[in-house]
Amino acid sequence: MTTQAKPEETAAPGGSSSFLSVRDLSVRFRTEDGVVRAVDNLSFEVERGTTLGIVGESGSGKSVTNLAILGLHNPANSEITGSIKLAGQELVGAPNKELEKLRGHTMSMIFQDPLTALSPFHTIGAQIGETYRKHTGASKKEARDRSIEMLTKVGIPQPTTRVDDFPHQFSGGMRQRAMIAMSLVCDPALVIADEPTTALDVTVQAQILDLLKELQQEMGTAIILITHDLGVVAKTAKDIMVMYAGRAVERGTVREVLKAPQHPYTWGLLSSMPNLTGPVGVPLRPVRGTPPSLINLPTGCPFNPRCDHLEQVIGGKCTTERPPLAPEAGHATACHLSSGQKQEIFIDQIQPRLG
Amino acid sequence: MSNELTLDKTDGHTPTIGEPLLQLSGLQKHFPVMDGFLFKRQVGAVHAVDGVDLTVHANESVGLVGESGCGKSTLGRLVTRLYEPTAGTITYAGQDISHAGRKQLAPIRSEIQMIFQDPYSSLNPRQTVGAIIGAPMEINGINPPGGIQKKVQELLETVGLNPEHYNRFPHEFSGGQRQRIGVARALSLSPKLIVADEPVSALDVSIQAQVVNLLQQLQKDLGIAFLFIAHDLAIVRHFSQRVAVMYLGKIVEIADRQSLYESPRHPYTHALLSAVPEADPDDDRERIRLVGDVPSPINPPSGCRFRTRCWKAQEKCATEEPPLVQLSGNLDGHLTACHFPEDGGLAAAPAAV
Amino acid sequence: MLRFLVRRSLGALVILLIISMVTFALFFAIPADPARLSCGKVCTPENLALIRHSMQLDQPVPLQFWHWFSGIFTGRDFGGAGYCNAPCFGYSYVKQEMITNTLIDRFPTTLSLTVGSAVIFLIFGIGTGMLAANKQGKPADKIASSASLIASSLQIYVAGPLALWALVYSTNWLQLPAYVPITQDPIGWFTGLLVPWLVLSLIWTANYTRMTRSSMVEQLSEDYVRTARAKGMSGRSVFLRYAWRGAMGTIVTVFGIDLGVLLGGAIITENTFGLQGLGQLSIDSIRQSDLSMMVGVTMVAATLIVVSNIVVDAAYALIDPRIRLA
Structure with missing residues (x-):
């Protein structure tokens, strides 16, 4: 892997105390059209037993970030810099053998579409048991028993017979339960759930989110929940990070970000989503335009071509200077508007729309 | 065939709901399940749509919600006559088109158009946008004043795309723009009814709103009736004046949006609504958790189809199928198919199962 | 699986029957007279008729097909050329050999x-x-x-x-x-x-x-x-x-x-x-x-x-x- 951990980051203050600490992470892909800056200088932390919701649209870098944590990017065409520390262990640049031991054991992943993410050629039991055997050295019999135990835990009926079924014999909701069973089989300390309910119906989505929450309470797992649905994070996460064009544009607790959002993009997301009680008959307020190309990012703030509040920033900094995510801790945004302006715009213009 | 498509023709106020445009009565679509040793014979049927009555009026948008496999997409394809119904009738503008042949359908096909879910696979990648949007006019032998190209450019403008992009190919557009192309294609024959099957579910949140707004604008300005099929209850509420909830091939509840979302009477509607996550940390609505999965449409449960997952089910539900009727206390047009309906209002939800 | 194999095998037999009919029909579509070919240099009409009869070419085509087809299962007698055991695909007058052999x-x-x-x-x-x-x-x-x-x-x-x-x-x-x-x-x-x-x-x-x-x-x-x-x-x-x-x-x-x-x-x-x-x-x-x-x-x-x-x-x-x- 072409990676260079910045030496000064290893001694970054406060960075090592969290269970998962990501510092200045950048992921770049070389393509024929140019270098794609999929993730750009991203920093965040996750504590044990809590859930961080990462919200963003396609191309915002949310999935790329998490594949980088697991070390799943192809080193032949990607370049990863910065630092990812899991329980103090540096993952950027770690040898593949080390990462293999961590994947599925200390950190695991739940993918979006369980139909394509589970192997069609192996039984559910074999796929769950395989992870367990790999990391614990258990026998086939023990692994099978453990698979049945996990299937019971995630609420699959008749686990002793369903363990020998193939994924195509399961319904969508059950497949996602099986996927969760597989990712939790070694009691990982960190679970990354990448759009775990996007492919599911609302009633099943509610079941799956409840299940994740219960399992988290029982096992004290740290969860990163990647989603485009602010409703899903509102129900499950403690903190939210909103990503746009490979960068964090807003970060805070669920209450801070959803109740008093301060970034124009978050405002856009919230007011473009209809809800069950808001006014009807008025048009939605979408974010103008389309997401930027990650090969040719706009200068300054990457959101500036779609932003409605450009003129309010003194000195036109939006098109020249990239705003940092500030302050360091607590509710932070990457926007040149002053905090007074943000407050004012939200209360005067945005809040009334949300109903 | 009218060619008035530009948006400046509007008279400013919301069009009133008109005459019944589309009437479905006892509509069924069963897909045969074949098996057999030497010769295949039918051993069963997937009851995809199983007796649906529904009316869509001119100028009206009717929403159709339900979980995957409930038959909502099949219903959409029946209306556009991509499928032929097994039983029941489809009446469009007073004309029975349930089993109409190609010739008979030809004039109606131009009035009923469809917008598909996937903006990536529903546009031919080898055709220019101009050819895609112009094709329906060419096929139907329509020659608008100024020629097809001029009309296509007008349509592109109507849906918010640059008319100069006439000669581009679909891959040069983003997902939201492609869906706009799909909308322009549907508009090219000045339809009276558009069946939109999950038109925004493949799009990003911020783009979704753009397309929903576009469709709503067109509905208002051009007076097109919509059958809006989606699984996202909030978007359906936003877009449709009336909403029908489907479960296993049947409509279990239908009402104007206010009644349906504020005082649902069917337990399934209630459960669906309570499962929608709202982006509000203070949202403390009662949450109903349905257990298990939707039963197989090959062998739907007897009586009320929802009874296997319903917390209120009693013996009667297994033996007697509840009719879709107006319950006491409901507004006109609010029909519910349930023996033991909820008393309306979301606050008074029963204990979760 | 067994059901599949039986069903497919029966289907295969039907396909092979159709193929055999088509190839047999081609046999007659080709502008070559096997009797003429076997007749040698001095070919009198009587000789030709005789050979044609011995090759059973004077019979109606469906009957010829039936002889050929049933021969595959029951074997067939070719008179002077000898008896051809099942599965018999006929006799080559060119090679003077049983085709199966x-x-x-x-x-x-x-x-x-x-x-x-x-x-x-x-x-x-x-x-x-x-x-x-x-x-x-x-x-x-x-x-x-x-x-x-x-x-x-x-x-x-x-x-x-x-x-x-x-x-x-x-x-x-x-x-x-x-x-x-x-x-x-x-x-x-x-x-x-x-x-x-x-x-x-x-x-x-x-x-x-x-x-x-x-x-x-x-x-x-x-x-x-x-x-x-x-x-x-x-x-x-x-x-x-x-x-x-x-x-x-x-x-x-x-x-x-x-x-x-x-x-x-x-x-x-x-x-x-x-x-x-x-x-x-x-x-x-x-x-x-x-x-x-x-x-x-x-x-x-x-x-x-x-x-x-x-x-x-x-x-x-x-x-x-x-x-x-x-």
């Missing part, structure tokens, strides 16, 4: 040629393909890919004489191609077929390399392969247990069909190396207007292809549990 005589050559080269091209083709997929984009991949592109564009009638010249005539490293039954002389069988095997498998190896590489590359980008890596599976087990498992379906399907075609006679290869197999037999019978022999060879080739199709479908169901046979 000729087929039995020629088939081992084709079988040996096919099986030997199949072993070689499967091992090397799949091996090289997997190596290329594993080293995707690296020099090893590029070399394997370009070499297989060149090899697959070679033709046997070019590669064959070249190989003969390079390996046999000018160097004497290998023996001239010839068929000796394996039961008589295993070593002679091996050395006699080595050059044809190498030439035939060179081209097929190239095809299988390309196919294996592309289906492995496709499988490696599947979501479930990523999941396997996310669970901590080693690169090796991801490659073999997951990607290879997925790629196998394509390879088995193509191989089954190829095998059927090859067994029906590798015409050009046999011709190039002068091997007397089914392929050579079919060419000869066309050249000599030996119509009854052509029908016999066609039927055998068709049967082999139909059977290998059934085997492929059954094998596919074993590989992919999503395919249910009924």
